[in-house]
Amino acid sequence: MKYQHQEVEKRWQKFWQERGTFHASQESKKPKYYVLDMFPYPSGAGLHVGHPLGYIASDIYARYKRHEGFNVLHPQGYDSFGLPAEQYAIQTGQHPAVTTKTNIKRYREQLDNIGFSFDWGREVRTSDPLYYKWTQWIFTELFNSWYNKKSDKAEHIDTLIAQFSAEGNLHIEAVCDEDGASFSAEDWNNFTHKQQQEILLQYRLTYLAETEVNWCPALGTVLANDEIVNGVSERGGHPVVRKKMTQWSMRITAYAQRLLDGLNDIDWPQPLKDTQENWIGKSKGATVEFRVLPPTPSKERGASGAGYLTGGNNSSMLLEKAKEMRKSPTPAESILWDQLKSKQLGVKFRRQHLIDDFIPDFVCLSKKLIIEVDGPIHDQQIEEDASRTEILSGLGYKVIRFKNEEVIGNIDGVVSKISQELKQLPDSEVLPLGEDLGGDSIAVFTTRPDTIFGVTFMTLAPEHELVAKITTLEQKEAVEAYVQATAKRSERERMADVKSITGVFTGAYAEHPFTKEPVPIWIGDYVLAGYGTGAVMAVPCGDQRDYDFAKHFDIPIKNIFKGVDISEEAHAEKHNTYIANSDFLNDLDVKEATQKAIDALEEIGQGYGKINYRLRDTVFSRQRYWGEPFPVYYVDGMPQMIEQQHLPITLPEVEKYLPTEEGEPPLGRADVWAWDTTNNKVVANDKIDHKTIFPLELNTMPGWAGSSWYFFRYMDAHNDAEFASAEALKYWENVDLYIGGSEHGTGHLLYSRFWTKFLKDRGFAPVEEPFKKLINQGMILGESAYTYSIGGFSIDFDHDISKNISEEERQFVSSLKKKYGGIIKNVYVSKELMVFLRKPVIQHPKTEEELSFNERRKELLNTLILDIHNEYSQKGFKNKIVVLAPDQLRKIYKIPVPIDYVDSKNRLDGKSFERWIKNDIRLIAETKEFFVHREVEKMSKSKYNVVNPDDICAAYGADTLRLYEMFLGPLEQAKPWNTAGISGVYGFIKKLWKLYHTGPDGSFYVTDSPPSEGLGEELKTLHKTIKKVKEDIDNFSFNTSVSTFMICVNELTAQKCNNREILEPLAILISPYAPHIAEELWARLRGVDLADLPADYQGISTQPFPVFEEKHLIESTKTYPISFNGKMKFTMDLSLDLSKDQIEEMVMADEKTQQFLNGRTPKKVIVVPGKIVNIVG
């Protein structure tokens, strides 16, 4: 009886599902084990064989663990919010939920075909409101939390508010936005509610902030850093630009250190840990503050003659004076300052602020307005005042003057005059000059504070906020041009062009914190605005980029390393390096110098040790329809959370899934999308009154929101009161084994860890890490086939003779044109021809070889058009026709060919291909066979290289598919799918079946007689298989256990084994890999009625795993390899009881040994009992 895999597999798939065979229960007395596959997004393309490798591996492991007596949780579900469904909705108008549902249905069918032991009772979908209710719930909890650095965990925002109202924010250590103006408890309590909310927003773990985001115009949405690959979007490869937008962000940076530390406690592949470590990017160093020096007065403007207090060239004296003046204002100045300060007139005023070499009383930089209050002294110096006004006007400032009496007597009049003036003045777009000269300092982050004496310049990122302030008039134009040029460059261009060195001098100088020497400040785009402080102290002798920059712009390079040559390149090496030329750091090594430099910086208050992370807060808003809506409405511009008992907030209906004309996200099209705070429900937009009914958030959450916590939901998938019950969370803890691709290293796998830590901090989950052990499965790749198109060609007469041809001939050519459609759309050439055509014509052929190459090339090209010519000449016409042949067409296109039309020898089935492509094409090959080019790459619909698992299951069965995918090679390795090799595994399944069907006509046959003890061959085979298979599964070396099964079945077949005692354990051994056939064999072993399975039938999955018994493998002899000088020559069977000396004696006594020695005496004989004998001659 032949094995009928279709019948058998169908029977057991149905049985497992109907009986709910794989339900895991919290009440089980067994130890728990949680096996999980990475959340799939079921796309329309369905499942292909490139995909289920990880599922198969985890299913084998889950089944194995059940045999081992564990209570195994092995659930499955879907990340069902996905971009493809939304894109399909945009094209067709079909609701993404409908598309998703269809896709999932198909996906589920495919999964069922492969016979997975998933616990479908726990299935979840992220797009199900009952699921995303809890995603929204977690979001609101994040909003209601802040990160307390003192307790090093997230806490409820109420604990922060309590501290604010008790003692202000002076003693708070929190991870927050760095805008910490200090306030006291009293201040806090006096703040308006809105002000308080604004401050709290800077502390919340999810917050609304205007951030520079990666905007992808083609997708119409923002992207997180990990969704961008090489400067273009991961999906679709569209360009990405930087754009400022108000977005929800996740304060993942609060967890940077814990995310790093946690890596030590989890069993993940090292490369993946490395990826996360790199992404978090911790670096230790120091923040150093450089004070910006005021500019030296410019001579051309003759400043010395006109100022009040120019005092020679000493600007710092001016500064001192300005400070002094601020401290002791005149009464009039005080009165006016009271009216101007704190943006009371809508703009910011500064007092006694340095402009060029002057200290005007009040300045508004954004409007370029100067207000002077003149005391009695001004009556005597009208001329000087006029000259001063003139110079200031030259700088673009409008100067208005008031007398002391005016201010004191009629302050209201003065103020209204100023505000009128302000209204008329345009907003200044010119770079304000010299703002805050006294107070400005530039903070830099450095990992090498020990090299501080090597600083010869500083570089700011072009986007640095101080650039505009410090640039001098002379450099203004150059700097502005540079800033604009860099802003225009896309991220991609900037990345592509890392070699060219660009930058501009700002004209400003900073003061070295120790030497007090001036350090020129440059801007350059090699400094990134997003990392550290966006500014660096440049140490050209120690950093190659600084070195190159200095060389390029002729900036001096100071060597501060002892005995190191820096004439060619910078010395970045830390090892064995000693500092020189550096005052108090001289002769110290890097480590000592670093510490000492930090100490010194702290002492003078210009720096401190600091740890910096590369990790950024992640943007959490997407301008899409198909995602979780935020449970957020806006009151007075401030976000408010909808109370948790009213969740979920479900997606509204829209007529189109595109952004609105105004550029709002698709939810902007919804008519019913406002929050009624009285009735706590979503109501129509036209009811919005901003009193009780408010607008709802229009963005939706990103794809990773739902997938960051789904592993908890499986533990208690149907709980409507909590995301999962405390008991379930406590029982299942975390995922014991997680199998998935490595491409999620900086996305899903990081966010999941972040959310888990957060949930733990707040007491919602008991574990710190979501996935204890993780394995990356490699992908099974497709072998695409390509042909080359060299475009089309057209037919016409040669121009010169076209007038003198007969009507008959003309008609024939036009009939040719008609026949070929005038133009043959595409000519496809075979692989070897392509290789040949790609080579260029040799311009001046000299050798015979080169001549024949050109000839042959020409000939080949001619064959492309020969049949047209033939047809033409057969008619007997003598004229030439011109075929615009591919010779003129330089472009070559690579065209994917469906792999179904290509055979194993890479030959194309031309007829099927032509039929499929539909266009008028022509295939041209050198020989009769048309060869295609093969490439190994990811399976994808567009490359027509998808192999469908359903087809494999239909042809060979699911068991064969499972075994074969495992047999292909190590789990972690990517490998191409090659259907040819499947026959070996298929043959194995058939042999396995035969082993149990040795009765007449291949009927089922086993004997209950015990296996022959004396020989013990069968038991030996069985037990060595048990041992090896168990080891292999424990090491996730599934490929080798498949070969072990093959060896086992081959041996047992040779032994003509049909003992129940052997065949029963064998079925259990194989059942994780090939569950259908194993279950069938098991049922037959038990004599079960297959047509009507008894209600109490205990499937094979309930059976304990066979126990390995050493006694069956004990050998009395060993086949020793006898080697001479390390090379094995022959073998000898010797008893294992022999001692070292006895073995040596017996080996030396052997005839063969003497034959090899050929009379010589060996120098030495190495004997390792049980292993090897080596004779050294």
Added chain:
RNA sequence: GCUCGGAUGGUGGAAUUGGUAGACACGUUGGACUUAAAAUCCAAUGAACAUUAGUUCGUGCGGGUUCAAGUCCCGCUCCGAGUACCA
């Protein structure tokens, strides 16, 4: 550039602590059965020389340690993955 991983027959891949390199398959060749094909079974299969024994060379390249190296050490080449002006 940096970090990590890898390189073994015609192919996918085995090889435990350094101890018989190439398990198990695919493919190929030859054979059996068959009218034929499919299916199945048997044999050979790292390379070269010799075809009886056997000899020599063989795990990317060059060195080294060792009685013994695919495995350990040093230097290099190539391939793959991640990351990229991270101060």
